[in-house]
Amino acid sequence: MIIQGERTTRPMSPEPERKLGDEGGPTKPDLKKPGGPNELMKRLKKVDPDQAKKYRQRSGQ
Amino acid sequence: MKLSDILAGTETEYGLLVEGRDPTHQVQDSMEFVQSSPGPFFAGWDYRYESPRQDLRGFKLDHLAVDPEDWKFESDSKLAQTDANVRADRVLANGARFYNDHGHPEYSTPECFGLRELAYWDRHGQDHVWQTAIAYREHTDRNVRVFKNNTDFHGAAYGTHESYLCSRSLGFERLYASVLPILIARQLISGAGKVGAENKTWVDFQMSQRADFFAEAANAETLYRRPIFNTRDEPHANISEFIRLHVISGDANMMMSNTYIRVGLVKIAVALAELGVAPAWAISDPVRSFQNVSRDLSGNGRIELDRGSHTTALHILDDYLTSYARHCPEDDEFLVLERLCRRRMEAIATQSEDPTRLIDWAAKKYVIEELGEVQSFRDPMAQSLDLAYCDLDPDSGLFEGLLEEELVDDPLQNDTEPTQDSRALPRAIAVSKFSDDILACCWRSIVFRVNGEPREVTLEPNRRYSQSLWQLSTVESFIRALESETPS
Numbered sequence: 001m002i003i004q005g006e007r008t009t010r011p012m013s014p015e016p017e018r019k020l021g022d023e024g025g026p027t028k029p030d031l032k033k034p035g036g037p038n039e040l041m042k043r044l045k046k047v048d049p050d051q052a053k054k055y056r057q058r059s060g061q
Numbered sequence: 062m063k064l065s066d067i068l069a070g071t072e073t074e075y076g077l078l079v080e081g082r083d084p085t086h087q088v089q090d091s092m093e094f095v096q097s098s099p100g101p102f103f104a105g106w107d108y109r110y111e112s113p114r115q116d117l118r119g120f121k122l123d124h125l126a127v128d129p130e131d132w133k134f135e136s137d138s139k140l141a142q143t144d145a146n147v148r149a150d151r152v153l154a155n156g157a158r159f160y161n162d163h164g165h166p167e168y169s170t171p172e173c174f175g176l177r178e179l180a181y182w183d184r185h186g187q188d189h190v191w192q193t194a195i196a197y198r199e200h201t202d203r204n205v206r207v208f209k210n211n212t213d214f215h216g217a218a219y220g221t222h223e224s225y226l227c228s229r230s231l232g233f234e235r236l237y238a239s240v241l242p243i244l245i246a247r248q249l250i251s252g253a254g255k256v257g258a259e260n261k262t263w264v265d266f267q268m269s270q271r272a273d274f275f276a277e278a279a280n281a282e283t284l285y286r287r288p289i290f291n292t293r294d295e296p297h298a299n300i301s302e303f304i305r306l307h308v309i310s311g312d313a314n315m316m317m318s319n320t321y322i323r324v325g326l327v328k329i330a331v332a333l334a335e336l337g338v339a340p341a342w343a344i345s346d347p348v349r350s351f352q353n354v355s356r357d358l359s360g361n362g363r364i365e366l367d368r369g370s371h372t373t374a375l376h377i378l379d380d381y382l383t384s385y386a387r388h389c390p391e392d393d394e395f396l397v398l399e400r401l402c403r404r405r406m407e408a409i410a411t412q413s414e415d416p417t418r419l420i421d422w423a424a425k426k427y428v429i430e431e432l433g434e435v436q437s438f439r440d441p442m443a444q445s446l447d448l449a450y451c452d453l454d455p456d457s458g459l460f461e462g463l464l465e466e467e468l469v470d471d472p473l474q475n476d477t478e479p480t481q482d483s484r485a486l487p488r489a490i491a492v493s494k495f496s497d498d499i500l501a502c503c504w505r506s507i508v509f510r511v512n513g514e515p516r517e518v519t520l521e522p523n524r525r526y527s528q529s530l531w532q533l534s535t536v537e538s539f540i541r542a543l544e545s546e547t548p549s
Contacts, residue, residue, distance in 0.1 A: 040462035044432055044446070047459075052214050052444035058087045058164035059131035060074040060219025061283035061309065 068226040074165035074219040076208035087164035095149040097197040106150035107501035117292040126285040156485030171485030180317040211270040221313040225306040239334035242342040246374035250405040251323040253312035254422030265438035272355035278347040297504035298522040315460040317473035325398040343367040360409040418470040484520035
């Protein structure tokens with residue numbers, strides 16, 4: 001049972017705390033391949049190359 | 062009119078991969094998965110008002126088409142998908158619905174007036190589904206993986222739908238003409254991206270997960286011969302007053318800002334339709350145009366118009382944003398939406414910045430090409446990375462990895478739970494406080510048991526409900542307050 005008092009809620013303004021789409025104007029492409037054994041590269045190495053081959057789903061809506 | 066005047070929600074069917082099982086078992090697996098949903102919830106759904114075969118154009122289909130390939134699995138299954146028990150409906154403590162839809166766990170958000178609120182609840186759905194996966198593993202001892210995507214790369218699609226409450230007076234013709242162009246154009250800045258094709262014409266990478274599955278511009282089908290514009294007439298409200306625009310052509314987004322954009326753009330089209338000032342784009346071949354846009358990552362995909370001319374998604378997006386700004390200049394939510402859209406449009410049109418940080422399809426392509434170092438999109442690893450992008454497991458999902466490394470710009474991810482004020486609020490309160498008194502529940506009403514008798518209370522779709530409802534301690538006082546409260 002969820003009691004309202006346990007929830008952290010607040011009214012939402014349409015504007016996020018950090019302005020969406022207005023983070024200092026256009027920026028140059030700044031993506032680099034993450035260097036070293038960082039978390040993302042570890043995740044990439046764990047992906048099973050045949051995962052999609054094995055992935056079969058029922059047709060939904 | 063403001064965008065926040067339009068009540069909306071999303072429904073996401075999740076991909077389910079249970080170790081050692083195949084699609085023959087998927088209906089049962091999905092049923093058991095949803096039955097593992099953590100509480101609190103009300104179990105059940107009131108189907109009396111459902112009308113999936115009713116068409117907005119004024120007729121009713123005898124039956125809905127089914128995918129003949131998928132039907133092979135159906136005939137092998139001992140479970141009928143229409144059985145209420147198999148659907149395993151749960152109404153959650155935030156007013157959302159969670160159930161088994163054709164072998165996919167589906168999370169339908171609570172109805173929201175605000176875009177930011179809706180993006181929050183859409184993301185909350187991911188968290189709820191993942192918590193359910195943990196519970197399912199414990200109950201069944203089976204390993205399970207869950208994906209927020211729309212295709213299995215082998216020809217099976219499953220939907221991420223949206224609903225928008227509109228005036229019945231709009232009618233099919235005006236709604237179709239007003240909304241269709243934006244459904245084709247919005248994928249440019251909100252598509253989830255997909256490796257390859259499922260309509261026999263190979264492409265390395267495209268913006269939309271769903272583009273290959275559309276066969277017609279408009280019809281009421283959802284399982285086979287899917288349309289870009291769905292004509293199902295099932296308002297989930299008073300049918301004499303309302304239409305629920307049921308959109309089935311969008312993608313499941315990982316970026317919350319993309320959900321914001323995807324829904325916000327349709328709201329713009331609906332608002333302009335309501336005002337009778339929607340841009341007039343006469344698209345001659347909507348299906349081909351949708352696929353052209355999806356397959357041209359430069360943003361120049363050709364949208365064919367009547368009389369032999371053509372345009373692009375960028376032109377259509379600009380036209381709708383400009384029209385709304387002209388007719389509804391005082392809408393703060395629109396200003397945020399416009400800024401989000403134009404930043405992405407400019408990134409694609411002028412390469413002013415890399416769209417990789419901003420749009421799911423671009424981020425996914427970056428992961429596959431640059432980080433995954435895949436030499437060819439025909440390499441099976443490319444589709445495996447595509448799938449891993451939307452893996453809900455926080456320890457292995459690649460989108461979660463991008464967030465951790467701050468390689469995507471999606472500040473809404475830090476939002477906390479919003480205060481609800483739509484008709485989802487009384488539903489949430491009923492489930493949280495008076496669940497034992499509920500006999501039936503759906504989008505438009507709740508049936509309570511009062512003094513041993515059923516009592517149905519209508520939930521008004523255009524009403525703003527008060528937080529003071531939480532303070533009521535008895536079901537009788539709660540019902541009295543719902544029936545006496547007037548629209549703000």
